[in-house]
Amino acid sequence: MREKRWLEASALWQVYRDQYPGHPAPWTQGATCLMRLGEMSAAAVILEKARERYARHASVWLVSAEWARLLHDRDREREFLEQGLAKCPEQWEILYRSADLQVRQGNLIQAEVFNERARAADQQRIEPLIQHAELAEKCEDWPEAESRWHQLLQRKPEHKQAYARLSKVLINQGRNQDARRYRLAGQYGAELLEPVKQPNAEANSKGSAGKFHFAQLVLTKALLGLKSETSRTHLNYAWVVIEPLLHLIIYYMLFGQLLNAGVENYGLFLLCGLVPWMWFAKAISTSATSIIGGQSLMLTTNIAPAFFPLVSVVQATLKQLPALLCLLALGLATDIKTLSWNLLWLPLIIVLQLLLTISLALLIAAIIPFLRDLANLVGTGLMLLMFLSGVIYDYRAMPGTIGQWLEYNPMAVMISTYRRVILDGNAPDMSGLCFIVIVTTTLLTCGVIFYRLQHRKFVRQGLR
Template sequence: MSIVEDLRGSRELLLNLTRREIKGKYKRTALGQLWSLANPLAAMAIYTVVFALIIRVEPEPGDPSGLDIFALWLLCGLLPWSFFTNVVNGGMGALVGNENLIKKVHFPRIALLVANSFSWIFSWSIEMVVLLVALLLVGANALPWVPLVVLFMALMSLFATGVALMLSVANVYFRDTQHFVGILFQVWFYLTPILYPVSLVAGLSDDVGPLIGSVTLLDLYMLNPVGEFVEAFRNLMYDNRWPELSTTLSCVAWAVAVFFVGYSIFKRHEKGLAEAL
């Protein structure tokens, strides 16, 4: 059975699970979904002070937008990163967190992970509105690029869900997975061009020279798929231009490949999840 057939037969369940995820995140809080803005805005403030004022990282102005505001440049990188990590972390714990439901009711288990992704898309949309308003206030022509941003974030959602599918299965059998991924994300964050521009890595790569044959440090650095999504997001929202063709093709390739690999692994282990839990 394909994923479309899986989800088509459980549309109402998927809707209810998504609704539960959205309501459950900030249940009994006064501000509700507005808390979804707290983490990225707090991180933006802290990193802006450290990297813009103390370390003095100076990315190039937006091309062709001309924007030269480090806080907004940073936020354009933080939002896709936080979306990716939230989808993966939430999906990784979806099976273990719904152990009782999985053992008692028969339904497509993938609905749990898709509902998690949908709930974070909802939260991301709130963050996007705030970013868009801020960009418009400083004169950026970001509004025409929003449909393309949605398209790229749909690709990133596909990529993140694929990673979550693989890790959710691993977490059922090896509960150390979530702790390992926490450390991995700390390293991955600093290996992604969020706090600094790629040009700094390119300069370091030129100084170091080829590592193995003609392979350079920059070549290895550019293998980071999340970096491609961050650059695409920044090109659209901050630079106000279409991403490079290589970046676009890379995002599409990573999204499709990782999702189908994750889905195939998930389907292979789906029948034994109840027993393993």
């Protein structure tokens, strides 16, 4: 039945009816299969026998009422539900279906009566609560509908559809700002969108709480995105390590063995360039069109445009950092001489790369809605930047002034810093780190200015 193989299921239920004549399930389920096949007369015969044998079982009357509903025979449907209530007066589902029938007949007052009994019969079921709120909507009593949806959310805060329904109720009351807040709650979690209660707080503390709240929202969305991404594969999180490891093997065989790169300990050398680069490249490529992809959400909420590229960068960081740590540990295990106290510089280097990635991702994501053609050049630009960053070779060994010019590439400096700390066991070049800080600060400043000047235009650009 789960696979909707109704004919086969019907035949099996026939066998069960012969072998287990004292159980109602083979009769009700068999009738359901026949109804799905469109054989309503055959289903009626089975249900008639079931009502004679198992009149005390609510499922018999529920399936009989469903049979009548499919035939659009409301009189028979009401008759079966009434008989079911006579045999099972406190069965919540029969009461719930009776209320639904009254709604379809336009008897909202009687529907309220049945619904109240259904809620009292089983207080753990959510269906009568939803019906309770929908009845208020049918009466266009929006304050009462709001109150009922709130009651449902207090009992079932994880019910996402209730947030959307409550949002529509608030729109009907002209409370669009509250409606946006509840729509966001349904998508990203109610616990992050609850108003921060600070009755005696100063403006600065409110601003700090708002920033922390925004950071929580970014992290939560990134975690949900990562979980969704990994759930679509069989190996799940294992791909976090497998993917860069496959790239490492390919580049090592091609450049280390076939083309003889001439670099000592080329595997670890390649590792120190490849893993940071994959982190950077994935963050930039996924964040480039993130604001365009978030246009629908921006149309219905007042969420900041910077939210979308930040989520992409954080998600790429959460995905690549385990690979960075695992693969670097693997590399260090194969070359013990590289272990030194200078490895303590690694957290600072990782933070600097994160800030550099965020600053560039924010700027590119902000420009692309205004220059859509730029999105087609991001992949090509990243490929060119990869070869200019010394991922697979030492750019300092380039002839002439080429190596000097490549030192103005912040990613080349960043990868060189990783290799200096891990391969050579030396402290990072402070002039190189200062250069990265200057570039990051410049890009971040430009991005902040651009976002502030064009904040109201992002949604408008998405409609073109």
